[in-house]
Amino acid sequence: MPAETLASLLGWGRGRLIQARIETAQLDARLLLQHATDSDHATLIGRPDTVVADAAAARYRDMIMRRTRHEPVSRIIGRREFYGRDFALSPATLDPRPDTETLVAAALDALRQHPAPHILDLGTGTGAIAITLLAELPGARAMATDVSLEALETAAGNARKHCVVDRMEFVQSFWFDAVTGCFDLIISNPPYLSAGDIESLDPEVKDWDPRRALEGGPDGLDCYRAIAKGAPHHLLPAGLVVVEIGSGRGTQVAEIFAEYGFELGAAHRDLAGHVRCLVFRPRKNGGWKRP
Ligand SMILES: C[S@@+](CC[C@H](N)C(=O)[O-])C[C@H]1O[C@@H](n2cnc3c(N)ncnc32)[C@H](O)[C@@H]1O
CATH class of the missing domain: 1.10.8 (Helicase, Ruva Protein; domain 3)
Known part of the structure; x- marks a missing residue:
């Protein structure tokens, strides 16, 4: 031969x-x-x-x-590039998407002038968001949480690889349950699909991304309710909450945050032109109370 x-x-x-x-x-x-x-x-x-x-x-x-x-290339080679850096994946982590870079860009915009921001990344997966922010902002520190211990182990490996592990804390937590302290920025790309949405996805997503990284309850909005409810207890007064959203979900997500005293500060579009990222701040005189 x-x-x-x-x-x-x-x-x-x-x-x-x-x-x-x-x-x-x-x-x-x-x-x-x-x-x-x-x-x-x-x-x-x-x-x-x-x-x-x-x-x-x-x-x-x-x-x-x-x-x-139909196994995705990123799963086969075990890694994905995100914001110009390489991230290891594991079966417990979402394969980070280019759309999520919109979130990172919005957070960087908001934090550039801050000398030493303290960041909370809820549902960190590979750690792509928190690690990128720390790599771009040398004075920043972050707490990265996930309900999955295996995801946190993957994130810690990625943090070591990108030399930011010394500025990071990893906490297994169901949203805010095990979170302590207050932050300048709370950021999350939460699961935001309904079970019905998931069934209609390509096999590359449906069969390979972990279900708990995708599914956000019957209407896909449960995680926003949990984040909006917990955020006032962990956000500094001048802090911001930055979340990724599914296409066309902006109004519903803004209504959820409004119920907990937040107002929309900015909305950012992804490369396809969809609003992908919302930035919330505490509403002035809006009944937003920290305990
Ligand atoms: C859409 S993925 C985002 C992962 C990563 N931040 C990214 O953007 O690539 C959502 C993440 O939230 C985690 N998650 C799901 N439910 C959670 C909960 N109740 N508390 C904390 N994390 C949760 C999942 O394990 C998953 O890592």
């Missing part, structure tokens, strides 16, 4: 993915080949006749077969 080269493996992988109706066949085949052979895009283009060792070729074939069963 002739030796496998980068080009022959790429062609084979792309063909298998096209047969499996994977829309991003070319891109996915390339990313998996780069990962399996520990090479980069420039090598694939510039030296396509490079012979690939049997073990790496076998790894690649196995990865392609997983992708034909």
Whole structure:
């Protein structure tokens, strides 16, 4: 049998993915080949006749077969880039989405002038939000919470990798239950889909992201109720709450926060033009009380 080269493996992988109706066949085949052979895009283009060792070729074939069963590339390679940094994933964590970068950008905007903000990231998953904020804001500290201990372990590994672990605290908590202290910024990308929404998702999401990272109760809004209710007890007077929302949910989420004395400070759109992030502040003279 002739030796496998980068080009022959790429062609084979792309063909298998096209047969499996994977829309991003070319891109996915390339990313998996780069990962399996520990090479980069420039090598694939510039030296396509490079012979690939049997073990790496076998790894690649196995990865392609997983992708034909709609396992996302990020799950197969075990990591995802977020805001220019690499984050390890685990079965307990959501695969961080580019939409969530909107949230990070909004928080950075709000905190740039603050010399040493204290941040609470509720439902941290891989830690993508909190770790990115700490990496961008050298004076900041953060508490990262999740109901999943396994997710917190993954987040702690990511924090070590990005050299921010010394400024982070990890707390297993059902929303605010185990949270102590007050914060300048409370940020969250909570689960916000209803069970019905989840059934209509692509298999890449439905079958691979953990259910408890997705499902937000019968109407998808339960987590906002919990966050809005708890936030007044843990927010400093000039603090802000920043949350990610599902498409078209802005009015309902703003109404929930209004019930607990917050007013909408800003709304930010994602790259597709959907309002993805809402920023709330305590309403002046609005009955917002800290205990
Ligand atoms: C949509 S994911 C967001 C993960 C990460 N922050 C991100 O943006 O990629 C929601 C996260 O909330 C966590 N979660 C779900 N219910 C929770 C609860 N009651 N208390 C705390 N965290 C919860 C999930 O385990 C999951 O990590």
